[in-house]
Amino acid sequence: MSQFSYHGITATGKDLRATLEADSLRHARQILREQGITLLGIRPVGLSISSQMIxxxxxxxxxxxxxxxxxxxxxxxxxxxxxxxxxxxxxxxxxxxxxxxxxxxxxxxxxxxxxxxxxxxxxxxxxxxxxxxxxxxxxxxxxxxxxxxxxxxxxxxxIRQQIKSKLTQAMIYPLMLTLVAILVIVILLVAVVPQIIEQFVHLRHALPLTTRILIAVSGFLQTFWLPISLGAAGIVISLKLALRSPKQLARFHTLLLQIMVAGPLIRAVNSARYARTLSILQSSGVPLLDAMKISTAGISNVHIHRLFLQAAENVRQGTSLFNALEQTHMFPPMMLYMIASGEQSGRLGELMARAADNQDKLMQHRLSMALAIFEPLLIVSMASIVLFIVMSILQPILQLNNLVS
CATH class of the missing domain: 1.20.81.30 (Type II secretion system (T2SS), domain F)
Structure with missing residues (x-):
């Protein structure tokens, strides 16, 4: 709502100067008329206090x-x-x-x-x-x-909300599995293993190599758990501070694209988002150059963001959209083919929307494949560590039984 300063005369003939809040000048005049005030002058003075706060x-x-x-x-x-x-x-x-x-x-x-x-x-x-x-x-x-x-x-x-929800749901299970695996192993090494191994140490008998390794790892974690925790926290804080620098953030995002599983997934997510945004802007009558610049606003990866800005600059200099996007190396051949077809036929918005749908399906397929590989590997790794701990404890017991026999 807006504030209006007015000068008027009340029904009793009293001169009145004050302010009031109303939606518009017409609304303000209507309010004063209903109050029986004859207006001599009125002018807006700005937003109301509540509107200013908002x-x-x-x-x-x-x-x-x-x-x-x-x-x-x-x-x-x-x-x-x-x-x-x-x-x-x-x-x-x-x-x-x-x-x-x-x-x-x-x-x-x-x-x-x-x-x-x-x-x-x-x-x-x-x-x-x-x-x-x-x-x-x-x-x-x-x-x-x-x-x-x-x-x-x-x-x-x-569509963005659905994709984000699918990504979140897909990542919950492996993250929870990883945290539980790490927690179980740490508890075994810090709390359970020392109490069991202590019984063997008092026997003053030569222990197997695996048991000695287990004792060393357990003792190391018991002694240095605080410095390790502080060091991990320090690394996380230092990384966050370093990533505040645009130069370091660009290097980090470039490095992410080179990781075997994460790189293709990041490319698929950002290229699909860019194509979908560009298709909507194009089909709504926004000029191509403006649409390309606006579409980069939704790109989270700094390196990819710069590549798409360079593509917009290339189009401004006369390069076709197909050639400009091909130089970014962010789109699969089928997606580029659909963009070229849309550019030639005048149906760029429609075909880019289809290309974005295909890229979303490709992204979901890659995510499913990555999780299908990661989950068994994590389970096998955790089982191997637990097996090592169990065998390291059982070997001295078996040796002791042989000595007694």
């Missing part, structure tokens, strides 16, 4: 991606039903369960009522509405296809 905190407010996706879907439905934008925003703000998001939508509505475009109203909240969202809304407002554009944005957010 705007100042706009860069800090975080809204779940599924809430933004649902908002896009609802707004598209209401606009396609010929409901005015301010009325649609008002309806959605009342229905949303996220309190902070409801306040943001109320502020956006007030700005639209004041005469700003919807894209301008969204620009105060960059953490909620990213550059792609604002660009699509701008394109939709200019072409009169805002409802259709918002539908595409909702589809895009839902």
């Amino acid at each position: 705007k100042k905190s706009g860069k800090r407010i975080k809204v779940p991606s599924h809430a933004v996706s649902l908002f896009s879907r609802q707004l598209a439905t209401l606009i396609n039903a010929a409901l005015p934008i301010e009325a649609a925003l008002n309806v959605i703000a009342r229905q949303t369960e996220h309190a902070a998001f409801a306040k943001v939508l109320a502020t956006v509505r007030n700005k639209v009522v004041e005469g700003h475009t919807l894209a301008d109203a969204f620009s105060d909240y960059p953490r909620i509405f990213d550059p792609m969202f604002k660009t699509l809304v701008t394109a939709g407002e200019r072409t009169g296809q805002l409802g259709a554009v918002l539908e595409k944005m909702a589809d895009y957010n839902e």
Whole structure:
């Protein structure tokens, strides 16, 4: 809401100078008219205190991606039903369960009522509405296809959410298995093994090599567990501090791409996201160069981000999109073929969307293969370590039984 300073005369003839809050100048005049005040002058003085607080905190407010996706879907439905934008925003703000998001939508509505475009109203909240969202809304407002554009944005957010959910679900089991394996082995070496081995040491009998190795490892962990823990924490903290440097972060991301399993997976995720974003922007009427630059905003890997920016620069200098993307070495041949076909036939947006779907399937296949290899290897490794511990304990017992016999 906005604040208005006014000068008027009350019904009793008293001169009055004050301020009030209202959605718009027309709304302010209506409020004063209902109060029986004759206006002599009125002017806006800015946003209300609550609106100012929301705007100042706009860069800090975080809204779940599924809430933004649902908002896009609802707004598209209401606009396609010929409901005015301010009325649609008002309806959605009342229905949303996220309190902070409801306040943001109320502020956006007030700005639209004041005469700003919807894209301008969204620009105060960059953490909620990213550059792609604002660009699509701008394109939709200019072409009169805002409802259709918002539908595409909702589809895009839902696809991203599904892929993210699948990746998270796929990684939960191996991560939990790894943590449990490490925890079990550490407990065995630090708490269980020393109590058992102590019985053999008192016998002053020559122990097998495996038992001596086990005693050495157990003793080392018991003595140096604190320095090891502090050292591991120090390495993690140092790595985080080092990655704050753009140069070091670029080196680290380049190194990730060279890892056998992680590299192809990172390429597949980022190339699919880039292609899907570019296809939506292209089919919504955004110029190709602008679409290519905006599409790089969703790329998490710094090295790949720079390659795609260079591709946009090559297109600006006259290179075809196919050749520019081929030089990045981030796309499989089939995906490049579909991009070339779309560029020649004028159906770039449609074919890039299909290419992104194929790349998502390829990414999921590679992730499934990686997990199918990793899980058995982890189980075999853990079983081998436990077997070594058990054999190291059983060998002295068998030797003792032989001596007694």
